[in-house]
Amino acid sequence: MIDDFEDMDGRINNNAKQDGYWFTYNDGTGTQVPAAGAEFAPSGIVAGGANSSVAAGKSTGMGFTGYGAGVGVHLNTPGQGDAAVAPPIGLFDASAYSCLVFTAKSASATPNTVLVQLGTPSTISNLEPAGTCNGIASQCDNDYSASITLTADFKQHTVLFADMKQGSYGLMNAPGLMSELTKIVELHFQFNAPANATFDMTFDDVGFGTACSATQ
Ligand SMILES: [Ca+2]
Numbered sequence: 001m002i003d004d005f006e007d008m009d010g011r012i013n014n015n016a017k018q019d020g021y022w023f024t025y026n027d028g029t030g031t032q033v034p035a036a037g038a039e040f041a042p043s044g045i046v047a048g049g050a051n052s053s054v055a056a057g058k059s060t061g062m063g064f065t066g067y068g069a070g071v072g073v074h075l076n077t078p079g080q081g082d083a084a085v086a087p088p089i090g091l092f093d094a095s096a097y098s099c100l101v102f103t104a105k106s107a108s109a110t111p112n113t114v115l116v117q118l119g120t121p122s123t124i125s126n127l128e129p130a131g132t133c134n135g136i137a138s139q140c141d142n143d144y145s146a147s148i149t150l151t152a153d154f155k156q157h158t159v160l161f162a163d164m165k166q167g168s169y170g171l172m173n174a175p176g177l178m179s180e181l182t183k184i185v186e187l188h189f190q191f192n193a194p195a196n197a198t199f200d201m202t203f204d205d206v207g208f209g210t211a212c213s214a215t216q
C-alpha cells in the first residue's frame with residue numbers, strides 16, 4: 001500500500017525503499033486545493049475514506065486553461081519534508097508488481113477523466129531531479145499514462161502497467177514502462193484541461209498490486 005491516508009498526514013506509508021510526500025502541481029492558470037507548493041495536509045485530507053475508513057486524500061481545482069493540474073508523489077524520497085536540504089529523488093523498484101490500484105470518487109459537476117501516470121528518468125526532464133529527458137519543456141514529462149473515468153461514488157480502479165503508455169505529445173521514445181519498472185520516480189493523478197479544467201477527486205487506498213486484472 002502506498003497510502004491509505006489513515007494517519008491523516010501528507011506522507012505516504014513509508015516502508016522499505018518507499019517514502020515520499022504528496023504534492024499538487026498545475027499550470028498556474030487556475031485555482032487548486034491544496035495549493036501547489038503548499039503542504040498537502042491538512043487541506044488535502046478529508047474525513048470519510050473508502051471502505052468505511054477514517055480518511056482519504058483529496059484535491060480540487062477549477063479554471064485551468066493550460067495543460068491542467070494534478071496531484072502526485074515521489075515514491076522513494078526518504079526524509080523529504082523533514083530535511084533542511086531537499087534529499088535526492090530516488091527510484092522505486094515496482095518490478096514485483098503488475099498494476100496500480102486505487103479507489104476514487106469525483107464530486108465534480110462535469111464527468112472527470114483522470115490520467116494515472118508513472119514517471120521514470122527517461123520521461124522526466126533532465127532539469128528536474130532524476131530526469132534524463134532532453135530538457136526541452138515541450139518534449140519531456142510525457143509519462144506512462146492510462147485514462148480512468150471517475151465515478152460519483154467510491155470505486156476501485158486497477159491500472160495494469162502493461163496498459164500505461166506515453167501520450168501523443170512530446171517525445172514518445174521512452175523504452176516502455178515494462179522495461180523500466182525498477183526505475184519509478186513518481187506517481188501522478190493528472191487532470192488535463194480543457195476537458196477536466198474543473199475537478200474534485202477524493203482518492204484512497206493507493207497501492208501496487210500483483211495478479212491484477214484490469215477493471216474500470
Ligand atoms: Ca483511508
Ligand SMILES: [Ca+2]
Binds near residue numbers: 003005007010011012
Ligand atoms: Ca500518511
